[in-house]
Amino acid sequence: MRRSAESPQDLPVSASTASRAEWAALKRLLPYLWEYKWRVLAALLFMVVAKVANVGVPVLLKELVDALTLKPGDPAAVLIVPAAMLLAYGALRFSTSLFTELRDLVFAKATQGAARSIALSTFEHLHALSLRFHLERQTGGMTRDIERGVRSTESLISYSLYSILPTLIEMLLVLSILAIRFDVWFAVITLAALVGYIVFTVKVTSWRTRFRREANAQESAAHTKAVDSLLNYETVKYFNNEAFEARRYDENLEELRRVRLKSQVTLSLLNTGQQLIIAAALVGILWRATQGVVDGRMTLGDLVMVNAFMIQLYIPLNFLGVIYREIKQSLADLDRMFVFMDREREVDDAPDAVPLQLATCPAVRFEDVHFAYDPARPILRGVSFEIPAGKTVAVVGPSGSGKSTLARLLFRFYDVQQGRIAIAGQDIRSLTQASLRQAIGIVPQDTVLFNDTVEYNIAYGRAGASHDEVVAAAQAARIHDFIAGTPQGYATRVGERGLKLSGGEKQRVAIARTLLKNPPILIFDEATSALDSANERAIQAELQSAARNKTTLLIAHRLSTVVDAHEILVLDAGQILERGTHAQLLALGGRYAEMWSLQQSQAVGDEALA
Template identity: 75%
Template structure:
């Protein structure tokens, strides 16, 4: 029986694939998706291919020169020098090998030189493509709806992006630098063997290559599921770790370090098992590859040895064939790794492309124009009906107006839909029925950027960047001067606190601003919004984390900031909205009362009851 207070043991972690197998694009589809990014550097691609071909020609020429060198150093039978010919022969023996040795060295140098030139020329294309794709993914994630970001798993998603960017480099490196050069070299070697020797050498080499490649591809395809499974478990484990660390305080509050460790360890155990399967099958693959190579090499050398014994071939031919086989099979040794890595890179890249192609729930209409008339904009909600899920409607046929330069307050119990108004006004979601207008323009008909530029918000739950206080305040308006940042901080009544810290405005606020108290974070958010100075202001419980003295002082500043601006105030404390031009009382997604503070008190309805209760509590 479980002891009191003990949490249930976590259930086995089964990663959910980010994309159904039926919808996963083919490898060729992923390559086609990548090509436009590389095509921007097409001259570099062509130059890299040229250097690669030259490098392989030099590499294949090395065994040919080595053969000539060996033959030059091997006197023919019965033709050993005698008498006066000895001096001439000795000079020839010295001159010919020196020339061949120099040529041999130059070819070796050329192979390395053109290989490095290929990598140097193409590295800009590789890094440029990786940068473009990573940036587009980042921008697209910011353009996705709030619903996506509320449902995402941050740790797993960042892992997918990281592997996708790395996959671009791996894919290009392994394909252009390993697979394609090996195929070129195989073609050249088979051609040389066919021209210089009998067809058996070609058949043995070709048969070995077919068996080798077929075995490698089939086993690697079988092994891919283990690698994919390991990646899924890796992402899941990373998600759990990041989520737990972000909620460090909650873990401590409930003394659940052991519980979190068990959850993480269970993820790591599943990851360990997957990686062991992957390693076991890799050993099987490597053993099979070496068996094919050994049989082919023995068959080729046996055939060449026979030719030397029968006088049809020279020792140089034997050395050349051996060198060709070594040059061919060394890169082929890594074919399984290359194929697996290429397949994995394509899978990782496909995941990132899937993120890039995630449909935007809220998107600008084609040809949408920026919002106009922002000097004194009025905000209207006209018969708005909205629900986050079809089966759960939050707002029911809601209509009200925030006149230009006026302040309208919305009050009501939790869950009545107050904060949803701010999300809809920012167009994080689109309404199902009705419309929302700013300065008479439906916000669905204009650009989202212009709508959000015209609105400033002080949210109830303030989240800050893990940077300095100055950075977080200046985030309200890019390019703001230090003097403007300090003026905003004074207006938010936080300047004195900042100056009292050892590092002043360079004080780091920590992850999500957790080094600051709730009130300090809220004042930073107020300063940030005051610095933005937009024509429309939203205060969503803007002073809920402040003490009474600071709340009264900042309320005066907020009233001053809201002068001649269109302001929507969402509040729980009724004392903060008594000066509003109109107060809306919401319940269950409907407006049940509206009027000024005095009018609502005189009516003796829900607002009056809430006021009386809060006055009694205070």
Template identity: 75%
Template sequence: MRGGGERSYSPAASTSTGGPRSDWRTLARLLPYLWQYRWRVAAALLFVIGAKVANVSVPVLLKHLVDAMSIQPGDPAAVLVVPIGLLLAYGGLRLMTSLFTELRELVFAKATQGASRQIALQTFEHLHGLSLRFHLERQTGGMTRDIERGVRGIESLVSFSLYSIVPTLVEVVMVLTILAVKFDASFAWITGIALVLYIGFTVVVTEWRTQFRRQANEADSQAHTKAIDSLLNYETVKYFNNEAFEARRYDDSLERLRAARLKSQTTLSLLNTGQQLIIATALVVMLWRATQGVVDGKLTLGDLVMVNAFMIQLYIPLNFLGVIYREIKQNLTDLDKMFTLMDREREVADAPRAEPLRTNGPVDVRFEDVHFAYEAARPILHGISFDVPAGKTVAVVGASGAGKSTLARLLFRFYDVGRPGHPEEPTGRILIAGQDIRSVTQASVRCAIGIVPQDTVLFNDTVAYNIRYGRPEATDAEVEQAARAAHIHDFIQSTPNGYATMVGERGLKLSGGEKQRIAIARTLLKDPPVLIFDEATSALDSANERAIQAELRQAARGKTTLVIAHRLSTVVDAHEILVMDGGRIVERGTHLALLAAQGRYAQMWALQQSAERDDTAD
């Protein structure tokens, strides 16, 4: 549906209000999705603890084995201690670590995948519930990228938290407890101080680095948006020979992405170097204390082995803490963007306890003193009032920008009547079957209306799929019947694959007339009580237009029909014709009455008849 001057863009409206939410708020928002799997979470945590108990027991076992090796050569006990004790105990603990880890993965996989699926579905449903204004202003490439990263971020966030952070914390507590109990407190203090320094350094540097990762993601989204936009408008790019221009725009985004990623990598190297310095220093100090203890006779050789094994075992996962923390921060940022989309308020929402529209038998449509504006400063409709009696046809004509297509958008409740930011002003109302469409559910309103728009966009699927979209449960015979009524069956049959023919992206494999006839067939298949024809035959040649006009008149018989037209020859049989200009109805009446009035309609008729005679003469 097009109408010059009827579309408005407000970039500010497309951005979320306020800054990004805190990480804790984002986590709190995610928690309910995981809470429904709380028993799986609890079981996974138990397996985490079990795996870490087994893992921490390995150095303790090594200590006892090393101490037990201080026997005389040739002692029969050596044969029992080394092969049986080492192989069975060590192998058993390693097996338990792996077993508990796999059980954790198995138990929690359903929770992770279930939460991801639920959030992705809710986001998808919410986006379909947002107003037309949002979808006119959106950038599809960047938005789909945000959703993709958000869904992926759920899995990564849960994985890093449950599989890395929690196990590491459990292991740290166990190791510090053993060191404090088994040796003097200095071992625990050295380890604890090193951990605090390590974590503090990692958090501070990673927080500083986050800006570069965010810049890289923004550049990535911009590059993706430009690429998608350019490919969707492939024909326009070719028409104006602007391949090089599009490549430069894309390359500019890629250059910003490259610069941001280089900064991110440079700072990552700084982070890793600082982490290794802290780890190496702590390890040297711990081993020095343990070695001194062995020399003084306070510790055994097995104690030295255990301390060394503990430190190595503890710092291996900590090596990845910077990466893990950075990824968690980024996952939280990605989740926040997706939750921001989900929090976007619906401009058009169902009233509390709204009931479905009642459409028993023919229904009438009424506009009562309707005012509307896409932007507060530029009103489009000024007190529009008219009736479409049940089973009758009313046509609306006028110049581009008069507000004709806005009537259809309001009837579908893509917008609500009124001016944005001016709720105190009288706005009027729209009624179907005597019911204000703001008091009933949107789904029932749209179910009762069928439209053939001026600009038909098809799904990249088969012809049959696009026709059946009017009523997904329709049989093949009903699809074919609708195609025949729209005079497109013969064309479909002439193609090699028939109804299985793919129409291409946005239907670009078909001509404008063929797309329009599929749109007509789709609406005929829906068979609603109210019909809207918005320049329904604008893309057809004269012969097909006359044939389809007859079919449209047949389809409209007994239905309440609103025809929006530019060509006056298509509306001469309407029960009433409304002439709009500047958002107001300036004339109304039948075709003959308006011609006799010698007003605006008569002037338009004379101009179009003269143009058609000139075309015929040519």
């Protein structure tokens, strides 16, 4: 079932739709839990034993009270009551706690294991989704939804197994004892009160749930704005918009405050109604019990037992509203997380996909490739070219001509809509994505680094690389001297998205990790765009060395970086206008020659100003 990309928190949800979604979420949770079925069954057994022991406490208390009617001085008062009943009473009390703790201990692994499995599945699925999803997502709200969904797994299991089910078992046991030992009215009054209590709680809590949903929506929106604003800290400062961002954030906080106040008012109404029902039931039950004692049909022990039953039964019911609300909210949160799990993969491995097998450096072919991010705006219009094995083909052209789209398609971030891309004669759509991407290395135009050390970011190119290999890659990318000159060396942390490094330093880290990966196919997407002219010339030789005997796609804006390519393609509006070597294109006197002339004159002007 395909789910909408629109955030569900912004859509009106009917009660029936919400109910179906909650049942669907519960159904999807059960397989994760059933992986630990023996622990589940053992926990249920301990829970039943604990409840039987708990119900036995008032029964034994009755016998203890009735035993006190012995005549003063009777030896049985000393021998039987303390030695037998008191010890049994204490044993039952201890058994209740013991089996409850055993239930928790046995079931803890199942609860934590299910939460871990769901979190891991969601994380893996998010990584498997297409680039389009990640370009459209709202990171703050999404992470909040996932965090609540994982947490709700534990809450849902805990409340269901530890609160609702034990209370139901205890209710059945108490009603059975009351109906068998006394007249049926005890069971009728108790059952009527329980039904009234539950119906009232469910109805009011269901009504209140919409306020919790609104609160979650406002909380996610506020979190999204806060995260987005902090990630764009520099932009906020550039335009002096701190007050503007604070106002936007405060608008959501004000809505959140308003909804939470409504939730608190309705909670007070719920609690008051619950206590009224409990009080009425207790009065009715105790009236029947006292009347029975007066009439001689019941003993004082019976009165004590009935009262203990009612107190013991209604204590967990006091929390039924909270428990029911939390279960409903946990199901809603779980469903919101499953929304991400239900997003279909735009790019997925074919059922018969095979790993890419390369004995030598492969050739790459684009055959009549058509592609559009939006059907109304075509990006590539029948692009065809070949990168011979071990050769370099450069693509140049104005911004928006489709140069970077070629790299995204080769990486299978998207699939072509017409035509095909082949590596060593194999359509990349017939290959597993993991093997395809393992064979390709890329230095992107916009380098984003992990908030970790320099060494971690370089070593990310090949998991498990040694420190010496990382240093060698850094030296090849001409960044080793800079790293070695910092106080912490390779342990220097680069900050969020690498913001502690300059643009050129980030790009050289990206070059280093691609060199460390050492794949047979390379993509340089404006790889030196953030470098100054001196560093660009210095590193150009290293890039050419890295590309030697590798199939390389070189995407560039500055033509000085492509003059040594085996073939240069001039791309404009998604079509190839010209192709040839640097010398051939200059001799042609077309678009490439114009671009070369313009960039050369700009370079001369820059040198004159310098």
